[in-house]
Amino acid sequence: MNGRMVQRSRRNRGVALITAMLISALAAIVAYNLAWDNTLDVRRTMVLLNHDQAVQVALGAESWVINILHQDMEDSQTDHLAEIWATELPGLPIDGGEVFGHVEDLQGRFNINNLVDENGTVDEESVEQFRRLLVALELDPRFAGIAADWLDADLDAQFPDGAEDPIYTGMVPPYRSANQSITSISELAALEGMDKLTFDILAPHITALPGRTPINVNTATPQVLQSIDENISVTAVEALLAEREEAGFADIQTAFSSLVPPDVINNKLDEATNYFQLRVIVRIDTVRVTMYSVLLRGQRGDVTPILRSFRTT
Numbered sequence: 001m002n003g004r005m006v007q008r009s010r011r012n013r014g015v016a017l018i019t020a021m022l023i024s025a026l027a028a029i030v031a032y033n034l035a036w037d038n039t040l041d042v043r044r045t046m047v048l049l050n051h052d053q054a055v056q057v058a059l060g061a062e063s064w065v066i067n068i069l070h071q072d073m074e075d076s077q078t079d080h081l082a083e084i085w086a087t088e089l090p091g092l093p094i095d096g097g098e099v100f101g102h103v104e105d106l107q108g109r110f111n112i113n114n115l116v117d118e119n120g121t122v123d124e125e126s127v128e129q130f131r132r133l134l135v136a137l138e139l140d141p142r143f144a145g146i147a148a149d150w151l152d153a154d155l156d157a158q159f160p161d162g163a164e165d166p167i168y169t170g171m172v173p174p175y176r177s178a179n180q181s182i183t184s185i186s187e188l189a190a191l192e193g194m195d196k197l198t199f200d201i202l203a204p205h206i207t208a209l210p211g212r213t214p215i216n217v218n219t220a221t222p223q224v225l226q227s228i229d230e231n232i233s234v235t236a237v238e239a240l241l242a243e244r245e246e247a248g249f250a251d252i253q254t255a256f257s258s259l260v261p262p263d264v265i266n267n268k269l270d271e272a273t274n275y276f277q278l279r280v281i282v283r284i285d286t287v288r289v290t291m292y293s294v295l296l297r298g299q300r301g302d303v304t305p306i307l308r309s310f311r312t313t
Contacts, residue, residue: 047287050096054282054289055310057099061089061280062293065103066303069276073301079105079273080218080248094284101280106294107273108219109207110227112147112188113181117212120153120180133227137201146191150177163192182208183307207275210306214270217256218248228269229260273297 091100114126131144145161157164278293294307
């Protein structure tokens with residue numbers, strides 16, 4: 001009897017030990033999971049806080065640029081690439097990271113909305129200019145007619161270069177043309193035949209601004225300058241770039257009178273700008289926020305953000 005009792009007692013102690021070990025293991029697993037969940041919660045909270053802080057820093061940079069653009073109009077009636085606003089913003093240290101960015105003159109690009117007038121009718125002169133821009137960029141000039149069809153108010157495809165709903169509704173997935181002015185050049189990615197490589201080449205030279213806008217020749221890209229008139233050659237563009245390098249053109253009438261007709265100079269060219277785009281990047285810890293802000297500067301120098309977009313990486 002004593003031997004059996006001893007064996008049973010040992011067996012019970014073994015079961016108790018195993019049970020205790022299992023309970024300890026389960027407790028350790030639960031504690032680890034709780035600690036891990038707590039770590040994730042803390043990390044998520046820090047990321048959210050850093051993101052909110054980055055957005056506020058970006059908005060602060062926007063306010064700073066607004067003041068610069070306002071002061072710029074008080075100091076000068078023209079806009080060129082040697083002014084303070086056109087200077088690349090170097091990386092500035094902030095708590096836990098840095099902020100940097102730059103401002104671009106959007107009227108130094110071709111405004112896609114110039115392809116149609118206020119009634120939604122195609123402007124043939126602007127289509128020809130866009131076609132010249134595409135040729136200067138070594139892209140397919142057909143996109144000029146296709147883009148005009150995307151914007152115009154009717155559903156009749158231009159011949160031979162055009163595309164309307166019958167083309168787009170046959171795609172997978174199907175969609176329809178805008179048939180109105182656009183607010184973002186990203187819409188052009190939907191044009192018939194447009195691919196990423198073509199869009200990436202074209203994007204730095206075009207914009208989508210409200211209504212019809214002139215081109216600021218002091219800041220226009222070389223290809224946009226070449227697109228102004230068929231008589232402007234690559235050699236002429238190089239001469240124009242050299243002439244404006246220091247502080248813009250002294251007199252655009254003199255600079256362009258031998259290259260383009262007077263009505264083009266008076267109606268389609270300018271040396272001042274109303275629309276700018278700020279691109280500011282804020283990095284705090286592992287959070288990186290990019291803000292794009294389109295700024296409209298009025299006749300009295302008041303600057304208003306009219307479009308903002310954010311990207312987080």
